[in-house]
Amino acid sequence: MKNRLAAETSxxxxxxxxxxxxxxxxxxxxxxxxxxxxKPILLSIGYSACHxxxxxxxxxxxxxxxxxxxxxxxxxxxxxxxxxxxxxxxYQLAHQALTxxxxxxxxxxxxxxxxxxxxxxxTYFPKEARYGMPPFxxxxxxxxxxxxxxxxAVRAQNETLxxxxxxxxxxxxxxxxxxxxxxxxxxxxxxxxxxREHGGHLGAPKFPHCAxxxxxxxxxxxxxxxxxxxxxxxxxxxGIHDQIGGGFCRYSVDERWEIPHFEKMLYDNAQLLPLxxxxxxxxxxxxxxxxxxxxxxxxxxxGFYSALDADSEHEExxxxxxxxxxxxxxxxxEELAVAERRYGFDRPPNFEHHxxxxxxxxxxxQIAAELALAPGETQARLASARAKLFAxxxxxxxxxxxxxxxxxxxxLMIAGIARASRxxxxxxxMGLADNALDCLHASAWRDGRLYAAAGERATRFxxxxxxxxxxxxxxxxxxxxxxxxxxxAWAMQLADTLLERFExREHGGxxxxxxDHEKLIQRPKPFADEALPSGNGVAARALQRLGHxxxxxxxxxxxxxxxxxxxxxxxxxxxxxxxxxxALDDFLHPRTLVVVRFDSVEENDTWQAALRAAGDSRxxxxxxxxxxxxxxxxxxxxxxxxxxxxxxxxxGTQCDAPLRDASALRLP
Numbered sequence: 001m002k003n004r005l006a007a008e009t010s011x012x013x014x015x016x017x018x019x020x021x022x023x024x025x026x027x028x029x030x031x032x033x034x035x036x037x038x039k040p041i042l043l044s045i046g047y048s049a050c051h052x053x054x055x056x057x058x059x060x061x062x063x064x065x066x067x068x069x070x071x072x073x074x075x076x077x078x079x080x081x082x083x084x085x086x087x088x089x090x091y092q093l094a095h096q097a098l099t100x101x102x103x104x105x106x107x108x109x110x111x112x113x114x115x116x117x118x119x120x121x122x123t124y125f126p127k128e129a130r131y132g133m134p135p136f137x138x139x140x141x142x143x144x145x146x147x148x149x150x151x152x153a154v155r156a157q158n159e160t161l162x163x164x165x166x167x168x169x170x171x172x173x174x175x176x177x178x179x180x181x182x183x184x185x186x187x188x189x190x191x192x193x194x195x196r197e198h199g200g201h202l203g204a205p206k207f208p209h210c211a212x213x214x215x216x217x218x219x220x221x222x223x224x225x226x227x228x229x230x231x232x233x234x235x236x237x238x239g240i241h242d243q244i245g246g247g248f249c250r251y252s253v254d255e256r257w258e259i260p261h262f263e264k265m266l267y268d269n270a271q272l273l274p275l276x277x278x279x280x281x282x283x284x285x286x287x288x289x290x291x292x293x294x295x296x297x298x299x300x301x302x303g304f305y306s307a308l309d310a311d312s313e314h315e316e317x318x319x320x321x322x323x324x325x326x327x328x329x330x331x332x333x334e335e336l337a338v339a340e341r342r343y344g345f346d347r348p349p350n351f352e353h354h355x356x357x358x359x360x361x362x363x364x365x366q367i368a369a370e371l372a373l374a375p376g377e378t379q380a381r382l383a384s385a386r387a388k389l390f391a392x393x394x395x396x397x398x399x400x401x402x403x404x405x406x407x408x409x410x411x412l413m414i415a416g417i418a419r420a421s422r423x424x425x426x427x428x429x430m431g432l433a434d435n436a437l438d439c440l441h442a443s444a445w446r447d448g449r450l451y452a453a454a455g456e457r458a459t460r461f462x463x464x465x466x467x468x469x470x471x472x473x474x475x476x477x478x479x480x481x482x483x484x485x486x487x488x489a490w491a492m493q494l495a496d497t498l499l500e501r502f503e504x505r506e507h508g509g510x511x512x513x514x515x516d517h518e519k520l521i522q523r524p525k526p527f528a529d530e531a532l533p534s535g536n537g538v539a540a541r542a543l544q545r546l547g548h549x550x551x552x553x554x555x556x557x558x559x560x561x562x563x564x565x566x567x568x569x570x571x572x573x574x575x576x577x578x579x580x581x582x583a584l585d586d587f588l589h590p591r592t593l594v595v596v597r598f599d600s601v602e603e604n605d606t607w608q609a610a611l612r613a614a615g616d617s618r619x620x621x622x623x624x625x626x627x628x629x630x631x632x633x634x635x636x637x638x639x640x641x642x643x644x645x646x647x648x649x650x651x652g653t654q655c656d657a658p659l660r661d662a663s664a665l666r667l668p
Contacts, residue, residue, distance in 0.1 A: 003017055011401075044079070049310060054314075056108075081107075105123065204253060306409060335388070408470045413436065472539070475491040510525065549623065550633055594620060604645075
């Protein structure tokens with residue numbers, strides 16, 4: 001018989017519906033049952049694309065004897081960390097405090113039933129003793145024995161831990177004027193840990209760290225730009241980049257970006273898309289990424305799915321790997337000569353079981369020289385080979401798809417598409433972004449409230465800080481591609497919600513959960529970037545941009561309060577707070593704001609061309625507002641149309657005289 005997870009919205013939870021474990025979802029009934037039976041809670045947190053989550057499920061949760069022990073001694077709760085990032089943040093931090101090391105997934109935490117404080121924590125536990133870890137059954141016996149026989153010690157430890165959690169995000173606001181000390185410290189820290197050969201951080205595993213690259217590009221420094229260019233180039237050449245089908249995997253297990261954990265996450269690709277679109281020489285890769293997104297990750301309703309699993313047929317990476325004989329059978333001799341050099345099939349296998357994960361092993365120009373071919377002919381043969389490999393791969397059993405439509409992750413991708421649309425001069429891309437916005441508005445926005453996922457049961461999960469901040473940022477990016485009174489109004493509603501329901505009104509900054517959220521053992525106020533950019537950092541940047549556009553000091557003041565309260569953390573962990581450093585940079589050096597009022601297609605085209613010719617647009621926010629727009633709020637209402645078109649250019653609170661000559665537009 002299926003357990004209680006069969007009716008859940010999460011594909012990850014439903015994957016465990018046939019386990020012999022008597023799983024509960026996280027809900028009031030499960031917590032009441034734990035208290036009534038005086039049983040500790042075994043809390044297991046993971047996500048569908050997680051390889052080691054699948055391993056532990058297969059070894060232990062599908063095993064009758066292990067499940068019997070779990071059911072007998074614990075109330076077992078399974079959580080999808082993507083639906084409940086609040087729980088994940090809290091119990092990852094608790095794991096770090098209890099074990100003195102970083103966490104990860106699967107996260108395995110044992111909670112006292114009355115106060116929900118964890119008294120023992122780990123990540124993956126093997127069924128049999130290995131990797132220097134005890135067998136999971138032994139852990140279950142020992143933890144329950146400790147709870148039964150040493151309850152006072154558990155209580156004392158829990159009190160200490162709860163005090164730690166309560167004070168973790170507490171800090172005094174910076175009293176003085178804000179300065180660039182944390183930004184300079186972040187740059188120095190990034191430079192010190194930079195891999196000059198392969199890009200990214202020194203050592204392995206290697207993650208993209210997109211927020212750091214965005215900060216480096218904000219800094220007017222050739223060295224900073226060079227670090228980004230090297231990292232993006234090496235990632236593009238590596239096996240973390242799907243050379244055959246496009247898109248990027250989550251991280252590389254080696255320092256060369258060659259062998260990834262093969263899960264593909266929407267949020268990684270959302271952050272990488274604009275970085276590649278904005279860098280010279282990578283337009284083709286950015287277009288391939290969009291093609292992958294459209295082909296494999298776009299829902300019928302226009303939103304975007306969450307992730308593709310690392311595994312297929314119970315093997316990690318099987319969908320993406322090749323045998324040399326298979327490649328030779330698919331390609332003719334001319335195609336093979338090019339493809340084996342390009343993808344490394346002529347080199348020793350780079351994966352277990354004598355398999356190859358394709359990399360960009362040799363530049364196309366070098367291949368052309370070795371084979372005495374014209375560059376165009378080399379490219380044509382490579383394209384033909386790639387198409388055949390892609391078609392053959394498409395016949396394989398595919399990795400699992402996590403079909404959740406998560407608001408925050410969709411918002412990241414919407415913003416990335418909007419930026420790519422501008423960088424690639426490809427306005428049709430905005431159709432993807434607009435469809436996704438429509439999906440979120442129709443399915444994740446109910447009665448003036450945002451929810452963390454789109455769908456019929458969206459109201460189960462109230463939206464978090466990231467959902468509001470990322471969507472506000474996405475709307476501002478979209479408004480720079482095409483004007484929409486509706487999107488501006490929605491952006492203002494989201495900004496007001498951040499101030500009313502998330503801001504720490506006493507100290508500044510934004511809590512991860514709203515004021516009326518379920519009461520948990522901690523209310524996080526996170527400043528550091530993780531796999532996603534910091535919600536506080538994105539909120540501080542977006543509120544400044546919207547505040548300057550509208551002349552709304554409430555938004556500007558809230559952003560400044562955030563920077564003051566986060567300043568100490570930004571100084572202590574500068575590189576980890578890269579998104580907040582960007583917000584601080586925007587505060588110290590306000591972005592140039594350009595509002596163009598126009599009345600015809602010809603006027604719009606003239607001013608668009610002038611903006612492109614005026615200089616680097618990275619530090620620019622430009623909005624093209626038609627004269628027929630509706631009732632405009634705030635400062636935009638005073639920026640009226642003048643025949644022939646007019647540009648209003650401001651930097652912070654300092655504005656130039658209205659500019660009527662498009663050819664005279666100059667940007668810093």
